[in-house]
Amino acid sequence: MKNSVLLGALTIAGLAAGAAAAGTLDDVKARGTLNCGVTTGLIGFAAPDANGVWEGFDVGVCRALAAAVLGDPMAVEFVPTTGQTRFTALASGEIDFLARNTTWTFSRDVDLKFEFVGINYYDGQGFMVPRALGVSSAKDLDGATVCIQTGTTTELNLADFFRSNNISYEPVPIETNAEGQQQYLAGACDTYTTDASGLAATRAAFENPGDHVLLPEIISKEPLGPLVRHGDNEWADVARWTLNALIAAEELGVTSANIAELASGTDNPEINRLLGTEGELGAMLGLESDWAMKAIMAGGNYGELFEKNIGENTPIGLARGLNALWTDGGLVYTPPFR
Amino acid sequence: MTTLTDPPKASFRLSQLIYDTRYRSITIQVIATILLIVGIYWLVNNTIQNLAALGKDFDFGFLTQPAGYDINQRLIPYTSQSTHGMAALVGILNTLLVAFLGCILATFLGVTAGVLRLSNNWVVSRLMAVYVEGFRNVPLLLWIISIMALMTEGMSRIREFRVGGDASMILNDSVAVTNRGVYIPGIILENGFLASSAMNWLILLVILIISVIVVRGVRKRADAVQEDTGVRPTTWYQQLAILIIPVGLIMILMGAELQYPELRGFNFSDGVHLRNSLIALWLALSLYTGAFIAEIVRAGILAISKGQSEAAFALGLRPNRTTSLVILPQAMRVIIPPLISQYLNLTKNSSLAIAVGYMDVRSTLGGITINQTGRELEGMLLLGAFYLVLSLVISGAMNVYNNRTQLQER
Numbered sequence: 001m002k003n004s005v006l007l008g009a010l011t012i013a014g015l016a017a018g019a020a021a022a023g024t025l026d027d028v029k030a031r032g033t034l035n036c037g038v039t040t041g042l043i044g045f046a047a048p049d050a051n052g053v054w055e056g057f058d059v060g061v062c063r064a065l066a067a068a069v070l071g072d073p074m075a076v077e078f079v080p081t082t083g084q085t086r087f088t089a090l091a092s093g094e095i096d097f098l099a100r101n102t103t104w105t106f107s108r109d110v111d112l113k114f115e116f117v118g119i120n121y122y123d124g125q126g127f128m129v130p131r132a133l134g135v136s137s138a139k140d141l142d143g144a145t146v147c148i149q150t151g152t153t154t155e156l157n158l159a160d161f162f163r164s165n166n167i168s169y170e171p172v173p174i175e176t177n178a179e180g181q182q183q184y185l186a187g188a189c190d191t192y193t194t195d196a197s198g199l200a201a202t203r204a205a206f207e208n209p210g211d212h213v214l215l216p217e218i219i220s221k222e223p224l225g226p227l228v229r230h231g232d233n234e235w236a237d238v239a240r241w242t243l244n245a246l247i248a249a250e251e252l253g254v255t256s257a258n259i260a261e262l263a264s265g266t267d268n269p270e271i272n273r274l275l276g277t278e279g280e281l282g283a284m285l286g287l288e289s290d291w292a293m294k295a296i297m298a299g300g301n302y303g304e305l306f307e308k309n310i311g312e313n314t315p316i317g318l319a320r321g322l323n324a325l326w327t328d329g330g331l332v333y334t335p336p337f338r
Numbered sequence: 339m340t341t342l343t344d345p346p347k348a349s350f351r352l353s354q355l356i357y358d359t360r361y362r363s364i365t366i367q368v369i370a371t372i373l374l375i376v377g378i379y380w381l382v383n384n385t386i387q388n389l390a391a392l393g394k395d396f397d398f399g400f401l402t403q404p405a406g407y408d409i410n411q412r413l414i415p416y417t418s419q420s421t422h423g424m425a426a427l428v429g430i431l432n433t434l435l436v437a438f439l440g441c442i443l444a445t446f447l448g449v450t451a452g453v454l455r456l457s458n459n460w461v462v463s464r465l466m467a468v469y470v471e472g473f474r475n476v477p478l479l480l481w482i483i484s485i486m487a488l489m490t491e492g493m494s495r496i497r498e499f500r501v502g503g504d505a506s507m508i509l510n511d512s513v514a515v516t517n518r519g520v521y522i523p524g525i526i527l528e529n530g531f532l533a534s535s536a537m538n539w540l541i542l543l544v545i546l547i548i549s550v551i552v553v554r555g556v557r558k559r560a561d562a563v564q565e566d567t568g569v570r571p572t573t574w575y576q577q578l579a580i581l582i583i584p585v586g587l588i589m590i591l592m593g594a595e596l597q598y599p600e601l602r603g604f605n606f607s608d609g610v611h612l613r614n615s616l617i618a619l620w621l622a623l624s625l626y627t628g629a630f631i632a633e634i635v636r637a638g639i640l641a642i643s644k645g646q647s648e649a650a651f652a653l654g655l656r657p658n659r660t661t662s663l664v665i666l667p668q669a670m671r672v673i674i675p676p677l678i679s680q681y682l683n684l685t686k687n688s689s690l691a692i693a694v695g696y697m698d699v700r701s702t703l704g705g706i707t708i709n710q711t712g713r714e715l716e717g718m719l720l721l722g723a724f725y726l727v728l729s730l731v732i733s734g735a736m737n738v739y740n741n742r743t744q745l746q747e748r
Contacts, residue, residue, distance in 0.1 A: 084709050091392060091714070112712035113393050132497075144604040145518060150701070151709035156406045159418035170605065171410050172518075173695040187495035188517050188614065190604050231393055 024096050024228070024235035025286055028069055033077045036062035037095035040080040040176045044201040044309050044316040045101055054078045058099040060305040061120055061226055061243060064295040065097060068242045068287060073298035082175050084151035087112060090229060097239060099226040101195060103153040113230040117240035120225055120302075122322035122331050124218035125154050126196035128203060131211050133190060138217040142167035147180045147189035149173075154194050157220040177202060191215075195222050197310065197318055204315040238285050244334040245292035248274055249301035251325055251334065256300040263293055274337045281337060292337075302332065389715070398720075400711040401426070407706050409697045411613055414536060422707045429702030430724060436619050436698065437685040437728075443624035444684060445677075448631025453661070455636050466632065473629035479690055481626055486618035486694040493517040499601050512598050514606055520617060521599035524610035528593030538592060545584050553577045615696035619688065627684040634676045638669035670743045678736040682729045689725075699724060 028034050038046035038058055046056040054062075054076075063073040079095050090098045091113070101123070102108075104116040127146075129135045138161070148155050150173040162169050172189045174180045181202050184192040192199065196218060203209045226243065228236050249255070252271050254262055263275045272278035276289035283289065299305050306323065310316045324330025355365045389396065401423035408418045413431040416424055455466035473481065494505030496516050507514045514521040530538035556573050564570040599609030642665050650660040691698040692705070699721065708717040 084705050087709060087712065088714055091712075107710075108712075142603065143607070150407075150695070150706050155408075155706065156418075156710070159406060159408045162408075163418060169408075171408050173410070173697065173701065175692070175695065183490060186490045186517060187497070188490045229392070231391070 024232050025069065025238055028096055032070065033075045034062065034066040034069065034097060035077045035079055035095045036065075037079050037081045037086055037089050037098040037100055038062065039100050040082055040178065042101070042177050042198055042201050043205050044314065044318075045197070046078075046099070055309070057121070057305055057309040058101060058226075060299040060309065061099045061246070062097065063298045064246055065239060065242045067298035068245070068291040068295040069238060071288065071294055073294075082151070083149045084175070087114070090114065090227070093229075096235070097226060097228055101198065101224040102227060103195075103222045104225050104227075105153055108227075114227045115230045115232075115236045116225045116227045117236055118225050118243040119223045119331075120243060121197060121223075123195040123197050123222040123224050125157050125193060125220040125222055126199050126218050127191045127193045127215040128184070128199045128212055129191045129215060131213050135191075135215065138215045138219065139165055139167065141169060141191060143169070144190040145170045145172055145188070147172045147174055147183050147192045149177070149180060149194060150175065152194070153220070153222065158193055161219045181205070195224065197224075197316075200318055201310065201316045204317070234286065238287065241285060242292070242295050245274060245295050245337070246302040246305065247325075247332055247334040248337055249292075249296045250303040250332075251327065254296060254301060255304060256297055259293060259296055263290070270337055385715075394712070394715075396715065397713075398716055400707070400713050400716070403711070405707065406710065409702060411616065411697055415534075422703070422711065425707060426699060426703035426720070429697060429699035432696065432702075433685075433688055433691075433698040433700075434728075436616060436623070436688050436691070436696065439620050440623040440627065440684050440688065441681050443620065444627040444631055444680070447624055447628030448680075449635050451628060451632035452635025453639070455632060456639060470629045470632050473626050474633070478622060478626045478687055479693055481622040482618055482690055482693050485622050486614060489519070489614040489618060490517050496601070496605060499606075507599075514599050514601075516606070517614070518605070519611055519613040521606040521609050521611055523596050523598045524608070525589075525594050526597050527589070528595055530592045542585055542588060542592075545588055546581075549581050549584055552580050556580065613696075615691070615694040618694050619691055619696050623684050623687060627680050627687075630680050630683075631677060634673055634680065635669070638671075638673035639665055641672045642668050667743075671745055674736065674740045674743060678733050678740070681732050681736065685728060685732060686725055 036059075038054065038056075041047045042056070044056055046054060046058045048054050059076075059078070062076050062078070066076045067073040079089060081089050081095075081098070081100055086098055086100050086102065087108075089095050098114075099120075101121065103123075104119060108114055109116055127138050127141070135141060141162075146158060146169050148158055148171050155171075155173075158169070158171070172183060174183060177194070177198065180192055180194070183189055185206070192202070194202075196214065199214055203212050203214075206212060226239060228239050248270075249259075252268065252274065254271060254274065259275070262271055263277065265277050266272060269278060273281055275293045276282050276291065280289070282291045285291065288294075300308065303325070306318075306320065307313065310318045312319055320328070320330060322331050324332065326333040355361050402421050404419050405422045405425040406418055407425070409416055409425065409428050411432055412428045413435065414424075414428060416428045451466045451469055455463050455470065457463045457466075493515055494503075494517065496518060497503060498505040499507070499514060499516065505516075512523050527535060527538050531541065532538055556576055560571050560573045597608045599606040599611075646664055646668065647660055650664040651657075655663065688698060689700040689704075691701060695701070703717055703724075704721040708714050711717075
């Protein structure tokens with residue numbers, strides 16, 4: 001054991017050298033930028049636009065956090081990660097915050113030593129097939145070739161789904177969504193499986209989105225959320241309550257349009273506490289009193305981020321569904337700002 | 339002329355540690371050792387501290403946990419319920435497979451190209467030069483990705499093989515070249531002696547090895563007869579019979595049957611599926627390493643003095659006999675040591691499988707397993723240890739061969 005530790009030290013010392021477990025908030029403030037892990041490119045969630053500026057739903061969360069901590073939504077260094085590299089990047093300290101449609105699971109939270117700070121998208125795993133294949137149910141996929149991103153929960157769900165239905169498949173492991181899209185369109189696999197939101201986003205980028213259908217089966221629960229390293233509770237609090245602030249803002253009707261007006265003081269004490277005109281919530285987190293206001297102004301509240309990046313009026317066209325506010329019959333809910 | 343002065347004083351001054359050659363080497367060694375120890379201590383300490391800070395322990399227990407993921411290419415039985423250790427083993431076998439196939443094809447390509455590059459035929463030698471320079475000077479990763487892209491984008495889709503499609507199987511409907519890989523006929527053993535098909539194949543392999551040993555005996559006897567009488571007995575039919583008959587007989591007893599690939603449902607089934615990822619990795623590794631081997635072979639041949647071939651011609655040996663009997667045996671002594679490095683390179687480069695999703699040990703143990711269990715340190719250590727052991731085994735085996743072909747000084 002001693003010997004193994006020694007050998008191991010030699011190999012990973014370089015990686016581990018950058019790791020710091022405590023004081024991420026101070027590190028970020030001192031550095032002046034937030035290192036945010038995102039996907040290598042999934043339109044609507046995180047992808048660079050024509051000018052190379054990252055945009056998307058997950059990117060919006062990163063920008064809100066940067067605005068809350070540093071006062072500048074553009075002070076973000078985006079680090080593209082694959083399904084396989086994301087956890088190492090976070091654990092080693094290369095990134096401060098991972099917003100990469102990552103599923104909150106027991107083992108990731110407990111065994112991999114991460115801290116999920118909330119859920120920003122309630123998702124489930126689906127299948128996309130070419131319409132010409134004539135398949136109407138995932139259970140008809142016996143013997144099919146399936147493109148699957150490695151190092152994801154979808155890979156495990158896929159194995160479970162086919163095993164429990166007693167049908168076989170041939171996995172084609174891929175590294176990034178772009179690779180999956182290329183293999184799927186080339187016909188190297190019959191079906192592409194990942195989170196339904198990811199499938200919708202991928203299909204939106206196709207030349208003829210209408211030639212491809214999503215099968216009705218949703219085979220898993222995929223609560224996607226941002227996460228930080230385990231053990232740095234101050235930083236986890238900042239991240240958690242920034243996300244909550246975006247949700248609370250939608251609930252309280254605070255939008256990027258009316259926030260300036262509301263910030264001058266309202267009759268609603270919860271809005272006042274959220275926007276920092278009443279109480280000391282910002283100071284408790286170690287931030288400015290208007291931290292939440294800056295976070296909301298970065299890209300709007302949760303609903304605005306959703307509509308702008310992946311909502312029904314975008315090419316991706318996702319309905320709010322489970323991701324509507326709890327007051328509208330969805331699951332999105334935040335503890336009170338008090 | 340004598341310049342000898344007083345004998346050196348016995349007293350020792352501190353500056354002698356630097357300026358006196360008798361002590362300087364010791365000083366340097368001591369300092370280097372201390373630096374090394376401090377460096378290692380820093381690395382170990384850093385790792386322990388960071389593991390503690392992350393709240394992680396050091397434990398190989400994950401190898402016995404169920405893996406939960408499927409692997410497409412498996413040489414041994416494996417399901418998603420098998421352990422991470424089994425997944426690693428499947429990956430190891432896949433690495434060994436591509437390394438083995440790659441070494442064979444690379445050697446074949448390399449020797450051919452190396453010999454032909456020395457050809458007197460201008461066109462042939464230039465063509466080989468183009469091959470060598472083209473593959474040697476472009477990164478391996480590009481070749482892997484290019485071949486993969488050629489396979490997925492350039493070959494016919496499965497649906498085109500359906501009735502009314504454009505594509506059809508080749509070689510009398512026995513081989514299907516698709517954009518999911520190449521499907522070739524496979525041999526199955528209908529009623530093997532043992533339940534596991536892997537064990538049945540192992541039996542056949544053992545029989546084949548015994549046959550090869552017997553064939554060598556036959557050749558040795560032929561050599562002895564030639565030494566005595568000067569006439570070499572014709573033994574090729576004996577050799578062929580010894581190689582084929584026992585294995586063939588056992589295979590017939592085991593009910594060996596040729597299975598042709600057949601389009602059923604979404605994919606071709608039956609037969610052997612050579613996946614795109616395997617083909618891309620295998621061809622790219624072989625072509626790339628083959629280019630280096632070609633240069634090694636050429637260097638080895640050029641290292642043999644011209645007098646050797648002139649002497650062989652003077653004895654009346656034809657050019658191809660000269661090459662195989664006089665030049666190549668001597669050239670081997672020069673060729674083998676650098677050839678070992680090329681085999682090692684090929685084996686280690688097979689970890690570029692990541693680019694095409696070939697499920698080698700880097701992808702299973704070093705990829706998905708690490709990702710699902712969060713055991714980066716343990717996984718990387720095992721991975722490093724595997725490649726180290728494999729490389730040492732390969733170079734050990736090649737060194738044995740090298741010692742046998744080395745110049746025997748008498």
